[in-house]
Amino acid sequence: MVSSTPNPEPRPTPTYRLTEDQAALRDAVRVLADERIAPRAAEIDRTAEFPWDVKELLASHDILSLPFPEQYGGLGGDLLTVCLAVEQISRVCATSGLILAVHELASLPLLLAGTDEQKDRWFPDLAAGNKLIAFALTEAEAGSDVAAARTRARRDGEGDDADWIIDGSKRFISQGSVADLIAVFAVTAEDDDTPRRDRLTCFMVEKDMAGFAVERVEHKMGIRGSPTAELSFRGVRVPDANRVGAVGEGFSLAMRTLDRSRPGIAAQAVGIAQGALDVAAAYAAEREQFGKPISDFQMIAAMLADMDAGTEAARQLLYKAATEIDAGAADAGRWSALCKLVAGDTAMRVTTDAVQVLGGYGYIDEFPVERMMRDAKITQLYEGTQQIQRLVIARALTARQH
Amino acid sequence: MRIVVLVKPVPDTASGGERLRPDDLRLDRAAVPAVVNANDEYALEAALKLTEAHGGEVHLVSMAGPTAPETMRKALAMGAASGTLVTDDSLAGSDMVSTTRVLAAVLRGIEYDLLLAGADTSDGGGGIVPAGIATLLGLPYLSYAAKIIPDTEAGSVRVHRISATGYEVLESPMPALIVATQALGEPRYPSLKGIMAARSKTLDTNSLADVPLEDGAAVGGAVSTTAVLGSEAPPPRAATRVIREPAEEAARQVVEFLADRRII
Ligand SMILES: Cc1cc2nc3c(=O)[nH]c(=O)nc-3n(C[C@H](O)[C@H](O)[C@H](O)COP(=O)(O)OP(=O)(O)OC[C@H]3O[C@@H](n4cnc5c(N)ncnc54)[C@H](O)[C@@H]3O)c2cc1C
Numbered sequence: 001m002v003s004s005t006p007n008p009e010p011r012p013t014p015t016y017r018l019t020e021d022q023a024a025l026r027d028a029v030r031v032l033a034d035e036r037i038a039p040r041a042a043e044i045d046r047t048a049e050f051p052w053d054v055k056e057l058l059a060s061h062d063i064l065s066l067p068f069p070e071q072y073g074g075l076g077g078d079l080l081t082v083c084l085a086v087e088q089i090s091r092v093c094a095t096s097g098l099i100l101a102v103h104e105l106a107s108l109p110l111l112l113a114g115t116d117e118q119k120d121r122w123f124p125d126l127a128a129g130n131k132l133i134a135f136a137l138t139e140a141e142a143g144s145d146v147a148a149a150r151t152r153a154r155r156d157g158e159g160d161d162a163d164w165i166i167d168g169s170k171r172f173i174s175q176g177s178v179a180d181l182i183a184v185f186a187v188t189a190e191d192d193d194t195p196r197r198d199r200l201t202c203f204m205v206e207k208d209m210a211g212f213a214v215e216r217v218e219h220k221m222g223i224r225g226s227p228t229a230e231l232s233f234r235g236v237r238v239p240d241a242n243r244v245g246a247v248g249e250g251f252s253l254a255m256r257t258l259d260r261s262r263p264g265i266a267a268q269a270v271g272i273a274q275g276a277l278d279v280a281a282a283y284a285a286e287r288e289q290f291g292k293p294i295s296d297f298q299m300i301a302a303m304l305a306d307m308d309a310g311t312e313a314a315r316q317l318l319y320k321a322a323t324e325i326d327a328g329a330a331d332a333g334r335w336s337a338l339c340k341l342v343a344g345d346t347a348m349r350v351t352t353d354a355v356q357v358l359g360g361y362g363y364i365d366e367f368p369v370e371r372m373m374r375d376a377k378i379t380q381l382y383e384g385t386q387q388i389q390r391l392v393i394a395r396a397l398t399a400r401q402h
Numbered sequence: 403m404r405i406v407v408l409v410k411p412v413p414d415t416a417s418g419g420e421r422l423r424p425d426d427l428r429l430d431r432a433a434v435p436a437v438v439n440a441n442d443e444y445a446l447e448a449a450l451k452l453t454e455a456h457g458g459e460v461h462l463v464s465m466a467g468p469t470a471p472e473t474m475r476k477a478l479a480m481g482a483a484s485g486t487l488v489t490d491d492s493l494a495g496s497d498m499v500s501t502t503r504v505l506a507a508v509l510r511g512i513e514y515d516l517l518l519a520g521a522d523t524s525d526g527g528g529g530i531v532p533a534g535i536a537t538l539l540g541l542p543y544l545s546y547a548a549k550i551i552p553d554t555e556a557g558s559v560r561v562h563r564i565s566a567t568g569y570e571v572l573e574s575p576m577p578a579l580i581v582a583t584q585a586l587g588e589p590r591y592p593s594l595k596g597i598m599a600a601r602s603k604t605l606d607t608n609s610l611a612d613v614p615l616e617d618g619a620a621v622g623g624a625v626s627t628t629a630v631l632g633s634e635a636p637p638p639r640a641a642t643r644v645i646r647e648p649a650e651e652a653a654r655q656v657v658e659f660l661a662d663r664r665i666i
Contacts, residue, residue, distance in 0.1 A: 024597050035591075061592075075594055075595060
């Protein structure tokens, strides 16, 4: 029998070409990064202090407002535009690029599931950069295995609008010690039979709530100016109005958040790779050994060519992924995992090769590539390790077979 | 306060690709990206600060090639409210006299309290257009401004003019033409919102026919009184010595180098 329903319109393949606005915003961020942030990068790394001056700079130039809707004073930038900005900043300073990436990451639960009242309450200050926000999912015993979280939220009293009491601790929370607002994912399931994906709920904890404390800040290999904090919650009373999304929806909200935020980390990685490539290419043209510039040696030239090819490939995959996600792709999770996987590995390889091109000078802190190599490593770890990205991609592949 | 700032798109000197066209020895404006002339940015920054302090708006005026709107948007993104552009094929290759006449004619149709200009342009480098405009328009001409202090109630303005020994304080009624210097303060970076807003600001583009020139004033490349007859690259620099030492040691070696040659 011939079906009478016509074939559904095939979904057009989203493509991208940077709009004039996107190119103009990217160029503006690039100039700002080169002239105002680059000179600070080495010092930020050395002192391992959060660069409040850079945060102010990003706020005053509306860069922190990019992810927020216009009605809250944001620029309503799409994901691709946010990525362009993260990339340009990370090219000169990965710590500084992360300020914007985390600002977006941690605001996503509110963007995706927040009520109008919650957006009214928090977005204007976040968009203006008056307040910072952090994303607290990871725990000491719950890293890749997010659903294993132990931080608990219990209702204090009867009724659907009773306050919550949060107890537990979160580890490795970027900007957790400088944020005014923290999106905390806590277990609300009453019993162990609740399916893993229905156990968590997201809450906004404000930094001056009683019982909230910053326990310590880690000493790290890279992104040293970005404070990575251990946070504790001892009977923190949180009004129900601070609950984001439905009770039990936290896991899926966290996953949807990561589907949109991983490209930000990919952008950080592409930026780091480009920064290292730029330094290596310039150095190779200038440094002479055996009577000629080392870029004349084919082994060096080939390394530079591979670095460029890898960086550009990662960038194009990132822009494509951001475009797919902005267009509402059903397999957004796959796209975001693809671009983070490729970009993170590229950043690691390119920065390692950049150190190689600079030889001994690449290994000392007179040149920025050793810092870039240390910074690159984190992009293979956070917002899901590379292994977890492969898991996500492989699961999407398997799902397609059914 | 209404302030007009003269701006000119010039080839980006940072691009390193500036060149003259081989056939007519005019600047090849297509070869490199254009930017707002750096000295004009100082004038614009000063104008923006003045309107922030005293209220009012900044309007841009430019005579430039057909791609100028793109560059002028950058100045609008910094905070100027609107702009007027004169662009016409026949104006290509204009000398400074033509440029002065055209800009003066455009300015006759615009109201302002202050007219600000940069000291010179990085491409032409003549530095006499502002003085010419002041002459044609009969405006007080206050040059080398390190500071601008308007008195809106009295309708006058004071300028600290840089001199060899310090500065002179000039006072004149408004409107007046002021030539800015870098001492007025670093130009701001456009904010992202400024860039977005610039897209919808009015940029009034005119051809030469729209400009009410004074009777008989001939302008444009055809009547240019100056021409480039030839150009030559400066001789290559002698070998450069790069000192790669920590700051203190590097400074010591630089001083030694200069002292050896009796430069210091
Ligand atoms: C600097 C920094 C900043 C961070 N910022 C934040 C933040 O802002 N918010 C937040 O919530 N978290 C943050 N994190 C946490 C980060 O996301 C986790 O470290 C990461 O998800 C890995 O968890 P883990 O460290 O517990 O490693 P584990 O999960 O213990 O993994 C150890 C190793 O086992 C592998 N592995 C684990 N499970 C599997 C599996 N199923 N299959 C194959 N391999 C597997 C991993 O890939 C890894 O190689 C941050 C971490 C760091 C270091």
